[in-house]
Amino acid sequence: LSGVIAVRVLGACALIFTGWLADAVRASVLLQMLFHAGLVAGGWGIAAVSWSRVGHTARGLPAPTAVVIAATGMSPWFVWHVPALWDWGTASEAHHLMVHGSLVLSGILVRDSVNGLGAVGRTFLLLGSESMMMVMAVWMLSGSVTYSFRPRSEVVSAGVAMLAAAPLTWLVLALGHLRDRREPGDHVA
């Protein structure tokens, strides 16, 4: 377990530090969103790598616990879009490091909990999060959300990008993650 924790702490610190240095992405909301999504993916990767480093995979948690952990893990995806929290998160470098930390932790928590959810739970978690993302995308592309120090047009573009990303997510999932790797003969229709 100490190996798992060590890989996670070191990986998270590296990701957060890289994020702190990445001044280029401050140029636009869209780039920031992409970079932040990368932090979540990085957290996911850290979780996967840390388990494989110690030679086994994360065991499935009991479903109710997994749901709570997954929901907690996903909450940073939504809360930082709230304008007041955005303002707080961008008020200083220290605050923004916390934002990055929460996103890396988010990836780790979601990766750790999905095994306990089962196919039905994972699907509904995905559908629920995508619905929420669509709501936020429509809110942003309609120009109804404004963030400090950012022109409206940038927020609108970010909303459009989120909208287009949602169907793309399904395509990526379908072509990659949803590929059924079980033996032929299972679940015949």
Added chain:
Amino acid sequence: VVTVWLLTGGLALVALATLGVVLRAAQALPDVVVSRVTFYAVLTLHGTGMAGVSLVMTAAIYWYLMRQWVPMSTGVMVLAYAAVLTGLGLLAAAAVGGYGSGWTMLYPLPDVPGPGPGWGPLAAAAFMAGFGLLVGAFALWAADFLRAGLQTFGGLGRLLGVDMLWGVAGRPPIRPAIIAGTVVCIDGLIGIVPGTIPIAYMLAKLVDPSVQLDPLVAKNLLFFAGHILANAPMYLGAGIAYELLPQYAGRVWPAGRVLVVGWLTTLGLVMLATFHHLYMDFAEPPVLEILGNVASYGAAFPPIVVTIFSGLSLVYRSGLRWTPTPTLLVLAMASWAIGGYSVVIDSSPWVNEFLHNTLWIVGGFHALQGLGVIFFILAGAYHIAPRLRGGSGDRGRPLRAVLVLTGAGWGAVVTWLLAGAIGQPRRYPYTLPGGEWLAWLGVVFAVVAVAAAVALVGDLFRLMGESPEVSARARA
């Protein structure tokens, strides 16, 4: 369970179609048939009711046809039925209360109707709750379909047929209707949450008028949900065709990579095509017009290639006996192609500028919903009705009524398309000078179509009560 669904659905569809005749007659004879306030109340009930009942009826038929492959819950269907019945009651109550915003219920119209229509907050609340219950019934079905599918097949990848893309050897392909149903459930469930938010806001505003919502956000969220849910029954209709047409043609509907790619494309593009409804809103970002246009054209290809051409190939020289079920299925696919074409034309922004607020849209929508979705429902009902009492197949008696319904239905659609082409506005309670003859012609076609629909529904009810022996003798 399915007997009750078919009985209720048949009665509801005939009643709501009759209201449609009243609307067309009101446009031909303004202020004589109904007052202008009543016109909008009837329009709202007709449109919302038809769309909602079509949605849940295709789901109910799907439930019956697919449950041997996807063991869905009977309890959930009973619950959904209760929600539909309550929802329809609330919609009717709202209409009696004069509620007339249309299904679009653009914010803040439900809460602030103005002195002309002047409906009360109770009527608005009844409408939104009724609408919500109809959509909620569909959501229950969709969630249950996914649950049952995932528990049976193990994962979304298998339900979407993704393993076929990678050529997994030794495993039979999944049924095409399961892929179609999964796509509809995913899109439908993703769309419902955005649609619920503005309705919740508007319900809250009825209680506390200080509640505010950005009108553009409200419209975009509602149309996002509305577009997906209006398309859902058509895609479920395709699934009904996948399941039934091979049984009558004696051939297998091929489920392969093209079909999977087509449905994955549909999964994404249906969401993005929403924006072809919003070209008129100058405040939308221009990139959405491009997205809406490209997605609308793109979304047209999978149904044409995967469903309609494949369906025609399946039927061609199959020796199929033209009983009501296959006849209705083929006619429904024809309406999908022709009606869909009229709608895709309108999804080009420069054409949309001229056509979108005219009766052209009403024509296209009735071709898709009235002659497409309703025909899929009737096809399913004709397949199911004899089996409810142990019979085994449909029979050819009502073909005359099917042909009359098709002819009169298309006649009515053409009057709308022509009226739209000459600039007759959409949702007006009267006809502008020059288009009166089309309105009258529309009334005649609509009366004949509803009479044929009554005959078909009556025949279905009779079939549902017929013993298998009588049914077998009649078929012979």
